[in-house]
Amino acid sequence: MKSKIFIxxxxxxxxxxxxxxxxxxxxxxxxxxxxxxxxGNALLIPIGVINVGIEHQISEKxxxxxDVLISPWKSFSGHELQYYSASVEGRYYFTEAFNGWxxxxxxxxxxxxxxxxxxxxxxxxxxxxxxxxxxxxxxxxQKGYSFLAGITAGYQFRLSDNWRMDxxxxxxxxxxxxxxxxxxxxxxxDEKPDGYNRSGEIIPYRGGVMISYRLK
Numbered sequence: 001m002k003s004k005i006f007i008x009x010x011x012x013x014x015x016x017x018x019x020x021x022x023x024x025x026x027x028x029x030x031x032x033x034x035x036x037x038x039x040g041n042a043l044l045i046p047i048g049v050i051n052v053g054i055e056h057q058i059s060e061k062x063x064x065x066x067d068v069l070i071s072p073w074k075s076f077s078g079h080e081l082q083y084y085s086a087s088v089e090g091r092y093y094f095t096e097a098f099n100g101w102x103x104x105x106x107x108x109x110x111x112x113x114x115x116x117x118x119x120x121x122x123x124x125x126x127x128x129x130x131x132x133x134x135x136x137x138x139x140x141x142q143k144g145y146s147f148l149a150g151i152t153a154g155y156q157f158r159l160s161d162n163w164r165m166d167x168x169x170x171x172x173x174x175x176x177x178x179x180x181x182x183x184x185x186x187x188x189x190d191e192k193p194d195g196y197n198r199s200g201e202i203i204p205y206r207g208g209v210m211i212s213y214r215l216k
Contacts, residue, residue, distance in 0.1 A: 034058075035098060037164060037212035039067075044208060048073065051208065054215075057097045065089045065104075074113075079120065080141045080183075085110035087206070089152060089170075098164055098212075104152035106170050106206065112178075115141040128191040135182050135189050144178025144196060148205055162214040170206035175199075 034057045041051035053067025066088050073081040087108030094101045119137050127133035150172015157165045176199045180190035190197050 034216075036215045037098065038215055039164075039166075039210040039212035041069075041208040042211050044069075047076075053210070055091075055098070055212065059097075061093045061095075061097055063091045063093070063097050065091060069110075078138075079115040080113050081115075082113040083110060084112070085146075085148075087148065091152070093156070098156055099158060101155050102153070102166075104154075104168075104170075106148070106150050106152050106172065108148040108206075110146045110148065111144075112146070113141065113143045125189060127187070127189055129188060129193050133187075135187075136184075139183050140180060140189055141183060142178045142180050144176060146177070147175045149173055150205060152206070164212040164214075166210045166212065168207060168210065169204055171202070171204045174201055174203050174205055176201075 036057070037055045039053050039055060041049075044051050048071075050070040051067065053065055055063050055065040057063050067086070069083065069085045071081050071083040075081075085108055087106055089104045089106040091102045091104040093099060115138075119140050121137055123137045125135045125137045125140060127135060150170045152168055152170040154166050154168025159165055177196040178199070179192075179196060180188060182189050
């Protein structure tokens, strides 16, 4: 399943890129009419997470977007939530660029220090490295990096001549490489004390409400 999602995302990304190049000559608007929007995720601002990007038109129905996400919280409600990511996305609009329904192919990378949601309890957790060592699960967190690839779907609205709003979500594969630590003792709790653990899952990893302003 993971490989199918990854292959689908890569195929869609390739189709978008190839189709954009093939249609560039006959479909692209004059240079002065190509649009560029800067955008920010209004959904994440209230919790102090920054998600900004730039979307650039490359043809009548195709755009390319780059964005970054910064969550600087060393502790958020008692949980680590430092997350930094960057991604690039090709988008195809069914009517015209920056208007209506769209599909996209997204690839990205991230770095994190966080506590997974299923560690938010005080259950005992036996060490995988030492005998007779028991940790408290709520004191454990993960540090590492991820490679991400997925498919985006969304809808973009016109608010005014220079303003847009788009609602979107991305689902795909997250391939994670991490080390697990106990915040009290500083010890590794996981089974690879000298290296990285690896996990992979299909998850929704991007989404929100982007408010965009036209730069040109």
